[in-house]
Amino acid sequence: MIYLDNHATTAVDPRVVSAMLPLMTEHYANAGSVTHESGRLVAEQVVQATYSLASHLGAASDELVLTSGATESNNLALFGFALHPRQLRRKIISCVTEHRAILDPLQRLAQQGFEVVLLPVKQQGQSDAGLIDLNQLAQAIDHQTALVTIMLANNEIGAIQPLREIAALCARFEVALHTDATQAIGRMAVDVRDLNVDMLSFSAHKFYGPKGVGGLVVRRAHQRIRLTPQIVGGGQQGNRRSGTLNAPAIVAMARALELCAEEAEIERPRIELLRDRLYARLQAGIDGLTLNGPDLTQSAWRLGGNLNCGFWPVEGQSLMLAVPELAVSSGSACTSAEPRPSHVLQALGMLDDMARSSLRFGVGRFTTESEIDQAAAWLIQASRSLRQLV
Ligand SMILES: Cc1ncc(COP(=O)(O)O)c(C=O)c1O
Incomplete structure (x- = not known):
């Protein structure tokens, strides 16, 4: 996992x-x-x-x-x-x-x-x-x-x-x-x-x-x-x-x-680099991948470990099902059997289909570089196969 x-x-x-x-x-x-x-x-x-x-x-x-x-x-x-x-x-x-x-x-x-x-x-x-x-x-x-x-x-x-x-x-x-x-x-x-x-x-x-x-x-x-x-x-x-x-x-x-404060100087840039690596890998492997939210380069406007991407025309939920070994979030509030698109993505002016095609990633203290590479590889492969079905 x-x-x-x-x-x-x-x-x-x-x-x-x-x-x-x-x-x-x-x-x-x-x-x-x-x-x-x-x-x-x-x-x-x-x-x-x-x-x-x-x-x-x-x-x-x-x-x-x-x-x-x-x-x-x-x-x-x-x-x-x-x-x-x-x-x-x-x-x-x-x-x-x-x-x-x-x-x-x-x-x-x-x-x-x-x-x-x-x-x-x-x-x-x-x-x-x-x-x-x-x-x-x-x-x-x-x-x-x-x-x-x-x-x-x-x-x-x-x-x-x-x-x-x-x-x-x-x-x-x-x-x-x-x-x-x-x-x-x-x-x-x-x-x-x-x-x-x-x-x-x-x-x-x-x-x-x-x-x-x-x-x-x-x-x-x-x-x-x-x-x-x-x-x-x-x-x-x-x-x-x-x-x-x-x-x-x-x-x-x-x-x-205390640990967060003690390790901030090393941990925060490391997490940001891993997040950027994930985005770069996904971008290189998936045509038309979109970034939701503020620019990644604007560290004053965006948390270093956060990434939210649109995989349209593939649905976020389908991607998650296709990569069961990966724990991410679809950004949808599944309050009922009918998953609703995220109110945050809708507030950005995104259409429901785009919002539904999005995944949220949160990189953390225990994330490793090889996990990032493996996750990106799985997502690229899954998104390519799912695209053939839509
Ligand atoms: C921004 C924000 N506020 C509040 C909460 C609620 O936190 P908790 O479930 O720990 O009460 C969360 C957790 O998902 C959150 O992300």
Whole structure:
């Protein structure tokens, strides 16, 4: 099996597993049990992990709420902020290419009377395809706007949004800014102070940590960020998110982010080179192969490990079936028996047939050069045979 689906999830790094295991077998006490030494020991490890996580993101440790992952973080940011009793503004601005973990909560807020504006993105064929147009944001934002939520990096086409510029526009109208940074953390430098965002969501399993753990940074710099807790119970984390802390996963997540930072200088260019190699091989072997999303040469606009290509007239699903040893994603949301074309590719202005003919690749830490060559060879061969059938 060759795994090129690192945007869906990543393998847990063995060094992360090593950091995690003692908290499951030896130091398994509840971090809330500070009445005994075992509990205090775990609590101390959670404190250290929280400090490490926050500092790698440019935040203070009390600005980090630990959650079960980005979906929960996004729910807390959106519902918690919009539905706070002191929140009087009723408009939220986002973008058409957001993940469902943003779009679905927004749809619910719209049903509750919020005005939700989804900005379009630059169209396919432009070097910055997939990025929002700042002028359109400037036109939409006003003193009625409570929140702007724009993802940092897209999970299908790797488009990196201009968060600093977005933050400057938000500041002008005293609008809070949230970013879903799930795909960005571990893959590019992210610092909440530098980006000047108020809230930032992430999930550990996208950066070689375990599944089911993540966080929401809620900055103190801006006093207006008041969140209504979405999970209430034992009052953990200062009542911001109740529930027994998942200490093994939290310690593992911190270790995972430390490793990403330690290895960034070597790892990121290596992954980008492998991604470029994959694209070059596919391009050389497949006539009319198209690139979806921003130019690969624009590293400020596109994640280094991301590739999304159109294989028209061959369908992405058929290609995947023809190469069962390769783990990639069709970019389609298979929500029913009828696979729907990706809303992200549609937002780029692509016709449904083109969107259906696309595959998303995510190169990661454990991808090797020979895997890239083998994957390209399989895809070229499969696409040639399938073309004879269409
Ligand atoms: C951009 C983005 N946001 C949110 C999520 C949801 O993350 P999780 O499933 O870990 O809650 C994902 C994962 O697919 C994602 O790619």
